[in-house]
Amino acid sequence: MEAVTGPWKQxxxxxxxxxxxxxxxxxxxxxxxxxxGRPSNRTVVFRGLEENTDKIQIHTDYRTHKIEExxxxxxxxxxxYFTDSWEQFRVNGKIDILxxxxxxxxxxxxxxKSWYAxxxxxxxxxxxxxxxxPCLSELxxxxxxxxxxxxxxxxxxxxxxxxxxxxxxxKSNQRIKFTSGLSVNGxxxxxxxxxxx
Amino acid sequence: MEAVTGPWKQxxxxxxxxxxxxxxxxxxxxxxxxxxGRPSNRTVVFRGLEENTDKIQIHTDYRTHKIEExxxxxxxxxxxYFTDSWEQFRVNGKIDILxxxxxxxxxxxxxxKSWYAxxxxxxxxxxxxxxxxPCLSELxxxxxxxxxxxxxxxxxxxxxxxxxxxxxxxKSNQRIKFTSGLSVNGxxxxxxxxxxx
Numbered sequence: 001m002e003a004v005t006g007p008w009k010q011x012x013x014x015x016x017x018x019x020x021x022x023x024x025x026x027x028x029x030x031x032x033x034x035x036x037g038r039p040s041n042r043t044v045v046f047r048g049l050e051e052n053t054d055k056i057q058i059h060t061d062y063r064t065h066k067i068e069e070x071x072x073x074x075x076x077x078x079x080x081y082f083t084d085s086w087e088q089f090r091v092n093g094k095i096d097i098l099x100x101x102x103x104x105x106x107x108x109x110x111x112x113k114s115w116y117a118x119x120x121x122x123x124x125x126x127x128x129x130x131x132x133x134p135c136l137s138e139l140x141x142x143x144x145x146x147x148x149x150x151x152x153x154x155x156x157x158x159x160x161x162x163x164x165x166x167x168x169x170x171k172s173n174q175r176i177k178f179t180s181g182l183s184v185n186g187x188x189x190x191x192x193x194x195x196x197x
Numbered sequence: 198m199e200a201v202t203g204p205w206k207q208x209x210x211x212x213x214x215x216x217x218x219x220x221x222x223x224x225x226x227x228x229x230x231x232x233x234g235r236p237s238n239r240t241v242v243f244r245g246l247e248e249n250t251d252k253i254q255i256h257t258d259y260r261t262h263k264i265e266e267x268x269x270x271x272x273x274x275x276x277x278y279f280t281d282s283w284e285q286f287r288v289n290g291k292i293d294i295l296x297x298x299x300x301x302x303x304x305x306x307x308x309x310k311s312w313y314a315x316x317x318x319x320x321x322x323x324x325x326x327x328x329x330x331p332c333l334s335e336l337x338x339x340x341x342x343x344x345x346x347x348x349x350x351x352x353x354x355x356x357x358x359x360x361x362x363x364x365x366x367x368k369s370n371q372r373i374k375f376t377s378g379l380s381v382n383g384x385x386x387x388x389x390x391x392x393x394x
Contacts, residue, residue, distance in 0.1 A: 022280075024278070024280040027278065029226035029228075029238060029276045029278070030238075031226075031228035031236035031237070031238035031274070031276075032236055033230055033234065033235070033236050037230065037270065037272075038230070038270070038272040038273075038274065038289065039228035039229055039230050039236050039237075039238075039272065039273060039274045039289075040228070040236075040274055040287075040289075041226060041227075041228035041236075041238060041274040041275065041276035041287060042276055042285070042287060043276060043278045043285055073234065073235070075234075075235040075236065076236060077228070077235070077236045077237055077238040078238065079226045079228075079238035079239055079240060081221070081224060081226070081240045083219075083221040083280065088239070088240050090237075090238060090239060092235065092236075092237075128393065129393045130393060131392075131393050131394065132392060132393065133392060133393055134390055134391065134392055134393075135391040135392060135393055193331055194331065194332040195328075195329060195330060195331055195332060196325065196326045196327060196328050196329065196330050196331075196332055197328065
């Protein structure tokens with residue numbers, strides 16, 4: 001048992017820092033299980049860790065397939081490859097969907113905070129036509145949002161609570177598997193083990 | 198119905214060409230479904246298309262978890278993001294495992310061809326300790342292979358036969374969904390549709 005937030009968090013923060021000159025360093029691939037039982041996989045943007053935790057935040061449109069997939073199976077695996085430092089993080093965990101209908105006051109505030117933290121251009125996307133559906137028109141949308149408008153219905157915050165992290169460093173050829181468990185007092189704690197790359 | 202190999206193949210070849218100056222442009226993320234029903238996701242290397250087809254080749258170690266996962270559920274989704282051209286290909290399909298025990302002569306030859314096409318350094322990895330298992334020793338391996346040695350037992354060729362491709366271009370903000378079907382004479386054919394990003 002090494003630490004409550006797990007030593008992988010520091011490895012991730014280091015990777016983010018050393019790859020921060022690359023725009024795509026905040027992009028990772030999120031795998032879910034489709035309603036047909038087949039895997040789904042898409043690139044999403046890292047929107048920070050929830051304050052004082054190791055939970056990973058993602059923004060998404062409520063109308064995308066991944067929402068119904070996550071309602072059916074809430075587990076996901078992030079694969080995050082850092083192209084400059086040659087490090088890979090595979091983060092497996094359960095996703096909490098914070099949407100408009102969520103009654104928990106903490107979560108309402110968390111969703112609002114995420115909304116206001118994103119750019120106006122990002123926010124406008126949630127007013128566009130429904131993602132994944134056929135294009136009906138070539139006309140640009142005439143939607144309008146001002147800075148003070150709160151989160152729109154389609155805006156959704158996903159929070160992934162990791163319970164296993166597989167870290168691979170291709171420069172040092174080291175691989176570490178971090179696994180979470182519960183301590184005797186019910187707190188989450190992490191163990192780690194070197195495994196073969 | 199547009200063409201037998203699907204117009205997405207040319208889009209993919211163009212993306213490979215325009216991103217070829219980046220070493221990581223041949224890396225993509227492969228999602229499978231784990232034995233516990235949760236998604237798995239990892240970075241793998243593109244090893245080319247099978248000759249005259251649109252089937253995607255990947256090399257892997259037979260001893261990795263992905264093999265047992267694919268035996269359980271043969272479907273996978275590739276998410277391939279090209280960091281310079283801002284293009285994403287999500288390729289969903291069924292994976293065929295070409296391992297040592299495969300009796301089909303064509304497949305035996307295909308696996309051999311893939312083996313000899315990879316570098317001696319890549320080949321040596323298949324003689325190392327079992328991936329995913331705990332490290333037992335810090336000692337380097339004393340394995341030896343010469344150029345003429347054929348594929349070792351752990352070497353495995355995966356061939357993904359795509360049946361759906363979701364193409365997204367973040368520069369033009371265009372997205373196209375390609376879906377395969379069977380023509381009246383039993384041949385695979387592709388349809389495409391513009392969908393909202």
